[in-house]
Amino acid sequence: MIKGKIENGLHPKVSVEVAGKIASRKFPALVDTGFDLEIALHRDDAAKLGLEPNDFVWIDYADGARVHEPSCTARVLWHGKWKDVEVILSNDEEPAVGTGLLQGSVVTMDFVKNKLTIAEPAGSKRRKRE
Amino acid sequence: MEALTIDRLPSRQEIDAYGAAAEEIYQSFRPKLEAEHWGKYITIYPVNGDYAISRSHRAALKKMQKKYPGVAFVTNRIGYRAVGHFGGTGASDGKRPKGGRYDQRQN
Numbered sequence: 689m690i691k692g693k694i695e696n697g698l699h700p701k702v703s704v705e706v707a708g709k710i711a712s713r714k715f716p717a718l719v720d721t722g723f724d725l726e727i728a729l730h731r732d733d734a735a736k737l738g739l740e741p742n743d744f745v746w747i748d749y750a751d752g753a754r755v756h757e758p759s760c761t762a763r764v765l766w767h768g769k770w771k772d773v774e775v776i777l778s779n780d781e782e783p784a785v786g787t788g789l790l791q792g793s794v795v796t797m798d799f800v801k802n803k804l805t806i807a808e809p810a811g812s813k814r815r816k817r818e
Numbered sequence: 819m820e821a822l823t824i825d826r827l828p829s830r831q832e833i834d835a836y837g838a839a840a841e842e843i844y845q846s847f848r849p850k851l852e853a854e855h856w857g858k859y860i861t862i863y864p865v866n867g868d869y870a871i872s873r874s875h876r877a878a879l880k881k882m883q884k885k886y887p888g889v890a891f892v893t894n895r896i897g898y899r900a901v902g903h904f905g906g907t908g909a910s911d912g913k914r915p916k917g918g919r920y921d922q923r924q925n
Contacts, residue, residue, distance in 0.1 A: 725902035731827060740824040742879055743861060743891040744837050750905025756837035756892065758827060759901075761876075774875065776902060777827070786902075 690767065692719065692804035700797050700804045704785060705765040706775070708737030712763075715783040719795070719804065722750065723786035726773040727764060734760060734777050747776060764789070767808050821865045821889040828890075839864035840892030856897045863891055875901065 692702030700719040705712055706727065715733070729739075741758035748754050758777040763770045766789065773789060794807045822828050822836055840862040844851070851860065855871050861878040862869045863886055870881035875893055882891050895901045 720904070722905035723903070728904075735827065741822075741827055741890055742824060742883070743893045744833050744840075745875075745893045745901035746837075746895075746899065748900035748903045754900060756833050757902075758833065758890075759875075759893070772876075784904075788902075 689808075690806040692806070694797065694799055694802040694804060697799065697802055702785060702804060702806065704783070706737060706783075707763040707765075707770070708734070708739040708760075710738030711736060713737060717783040717785045719790070719797075719806075720784040721787055721790075723784050724788060725776055725786045726788040727762070728776045728778050728780065728784040728786065730779065730781055730783070731758070731777045733783065734762075734775060737762065739775060739777075741777065745776070747778075767793070767806075819865055821863075821886075823888055824890050825888075836864050836890070837892050840894070843867050843869070844894055852897045858896050859893055859901070860896055861891045861893045863889065865889075871896070 690702055692700060695701045701716050702719055703714050704717050704727070705714045706729065713736070715729070717727070739760035739762050741760055743759050744756040745759045746754055747757045760775045760777065762773055762775045764773045790806065792809070794809050796805045798804070819839055822832060843862055843864065844860065858871050858873055859875045859878040860869050860871050861882045863882060868885070870878045872878035872881065878893060879891065893901060
């Protein structure tokens, strides 16, 4: 189970380890349910990991802007295993985890105790073996 | 137009020009694409107009990377305004065509 916290009682945060061609690093990332891809990183952070832009994809921002942003392939440590993910490079300083990465997980946000958990669904290991 | 390579992050101006060239290619056969491949991903090489279509972004990209190693592409989701959204709804540009392959798959 991945454990995070609700920062300042408002912002769900989790630590994710992202690996590129030359390095890996843990980032405190916002769990953003309005972001429907996997991970967003700042361009400078991505460059330090050695992430290379494979392609450019249309991204719709909440302010109505529609922009081509670079997309890279990286690996993320997720539920104890390395997983290939698409990383969108943005100008936002704060890394984000989107619903594309949360898919298949049970996410609990407790805004009373300021706790966040991301768990694999019960029985998922058994189903995988079958 | 020159190919953008993956060994460097291009400037905003270069990305916008590359994206605009791909958008022009997409728009040139958009009705046919949307009738036959609604919801799939199209990865375009703006330099020569070649493209690959697949149900997943990664699969469309891999097909093109195999043909053109070391260069960058532009990917669209067919029928949608964008591939990803920050705070958006993921709405498409218009109505999904009835009776197409997408409908058959869903039923």
